[in-house]
Amino acid sequence: MSAFARSIHRQKTNSPLQSNMSAWVIDEYGNNGVLRFTEEATAPSISSGDDVLIRVHAASLNPIDIAMRAGYGSILLKLRRDLMSLGQNASEFPIILGRDVSGVVVDCGSGVTHFTPGDEVWAAVPPWKQGSLAELVSLSEYEVSHKPSSLSHTEAASVPYVASTALSALVNAGGLGRDNCADKRVLIIGASGGVGTFSIQLLKAWGAHVTVTCSHNAEGLVRGVGADDVVDYTAGDVAAELGRLEKFDVVLDNVGGGSEHWAPDLLKAWSGAKYVTLVTPLLANTDSMGLLEGGVRSGLALSQVAVKNMCNGVFYRWGFYAPDGPVLDDVSRLVDTGKILPVVEATFPFAQVPLAFQKLEGGHARGKTVISVNQEAQEGMAGTEGVEENTSEAGGDGAKELN
Numbered sequence: 001m002s003a004f005a006r007s008i009h010r011q012k013t014n015s016p017l018q019s020n021m022s023a024w025v026i027d028e029y030g031n032n033g034v035l036r037f038t039e040e041a042t043a044p045s046i047s048s049g050d051d052v053l054i055r056v057h058a059a060s061l062n063p064i065d066i067a068m069r070a071g072y073g074s075i076l077l078k079l080r081r082d083l084m085s086l087g088q089n090a091s092e093f094p095i096i097l098g099r100d101v102s103g104v105v106v107d108c109g110s111g112v113t114h115f116t117p118g119d120e121v122w123a124a125v126p127p128w129k130q131g132s133l134a135e136l137v138s139l140s141e142y143e144v145s146h147k148p149s150s151l152s153h154t155e156a157a158s159v160p161y162v163a164s165t166a167l168s169a170l171v172n173a174g175g176l177g178r179d180n181c182a183d184k185r186v187l188i189i190g191a192s193g194g195v196g197t198f199s200i201q202l203l204k205a206w207g208a209h210v211t212v213t214c215s216h217n218a219e220g221l222v223r224g225v226g227a228d229d230v231v232d233y234t235a236g237d238v239a240a241e242l243g244r245l246e247k248f249d250v251v252l253d254n255v256g257g258g259s260e261h262w263a264p265d266l267l268k269a270w271s272g273a274k275y276v277t278l279v280t281p282l283l284a285n286t287d288s289m290g291l292l293e294g295g296v297r298s299g300l301a302l303s304q305v306a307v308k309n310m311c312n313g314v315f316y317r318w319g320f321y322a323p324d325g326p327v328l329d330d331v332s333r334l335v336d337t338g339k340i341l342p343v344v345e346a347t348f349p350f351a352q353v354p355l356a357f358q359k360l361e362g363g364h365a366r367g368k369t370v371i372s373v374n375q376e377a378q379e380g381m382a383g384t385e386g387v388e389e390n391t392s393e394a395g396g397d398g399a400k401e402l403n
């Protein structure tokens with residue numbers, strides 16, 4: 001019996017009582033070569049009353065997986081892991097990457113009230129926890145949510161991390177919500193990837209007017225998921241082109257760099273308008289300068305640019321992913337009522353995780369790259385071959401339905 005067949009057999013028996021599991025791990029930071037498949041990864045177990053143990057059916061990749069594979073955030077994330085292990089000085093490696101999970105609950109801690117074994121769930125796995133490129137993942141109850149019943153596991157796994165990030169950025173930093181968007185104009189810079197395609201749909205569900213930037217061959221995709229105005233950033237001076245449009249209430253920047261300098265000028269001054277960027281120097285600074293200096297430098301940089309923008313009448317904010325199961329419950333309702341659909345660009349079998357990393361690393365995402373961890377159980381078929389790519393102009397099956 002092959003390693004993958006043994007792993008699938010364990011998945012079918014659905015027993016939480018196993019000490020080892022199949023997983024893709026890294027034992028050092030580096031390029032794709034550091035990804036290693038093993039059947040001997042330590043399986044998570046219920047260690048506290050609010051733990052939920054999930055058998056992973058599908059996972060997906062995010063830019064942070066590429067970055068973490070290379071060591072991004074290692075200092076801050078190690079500190080967080082050490083705090084979680086209560087000073088037991090847990091070893092840094094092996095690390096399991098993968099921030100999205102859709103799967104089935106196999107065991108719960110004594111204090112868990114919302115989930116029971118057999119429930120289908122989805123969640124975004126915090127970067128300081130062992131990830132979802134594995135048979136099992138353990139999360140706390142607060143991080144988990146019931147999966148939308150209208151989605152397959154493969155579709156569901158494309159949503160949680162980008163949804164948690166977009167909601168945290170748009171609501172907590174951008175001040176937007178379902179009740180105040182009707183008269184709002186929002187600009188999304190870099191809208192053709194995971195965060196962008198989700199944010200467009202969320203903002204349209206809330207009634208906002210959404211303008212986006214993307215490259216020309218992504219226009220069909222972003223219009224398919226609801227974008228009102230589309231500006232091709234490859235066609236010329238994107239800042240000048242956007243400057244000809246009516247000003248915005250919120251800018252969500254998924255690209256960073258140069259846009260940080262011109263995008264705040266596109267906001268309505270002195271009206272509470274906010275520029276929110278997801279591209280922040282915090283983890284890179286703590287990696288290169290250490291916790292204290294990196295943290296202080298980042299704080300200073302943030303306050304400097306925030307004050308400068310405040311003088312021009314706009315707010316400047318950093319947006320971050322935040323774990324939040326109840327927020328995913330709301331997203332689940334929007335999905336089940338057809339307001340938000342998954343945008344899956346490609347699906348890779350568990351055996352081909354390195355190829356999925358390679359695809360994501362190539363850039364130009366058009367939605368999400370998903371890993372089918374338990375494909376046989378989902379489809380009742382043997383074998384793990386075959387990468388599926390959605391090559392339609394709209395990008396994914398869900399997006400096509402929106403057209």
Ligand SMILES: NC(=O)C1=CN([C@@H]2O[C@H](COP(=O)(O)OP(=O)(O)OC[C@H]3O[C@@H](n4cnc5c(N)ncnc54)[C@H](OP(=O)(O)O)[C@@H]3O)[C@@H](O)[C@H]2O)C=CC1
Nearest residue numbers: 063165190192193194195215233254278319320321364365
């Ligand atoms: N702070 C936080 O907690 C988090 C931060 N992030 C960050 O947010 C960003 C977006 O994440 P995600 O959507 O998942 O990333 P993706 O890789 O899925 O998408 C990025 C998209 O941006 C497009 N793009 C690249 N350059 C530009 C440009 N100059 N103008 C407009 N579009 C551009 C790319 O397509 P193309 O190149 O073909 O144009 C691609 O479609 C990433 O940088 C990620 O690291 C994400 C999650 C959490």
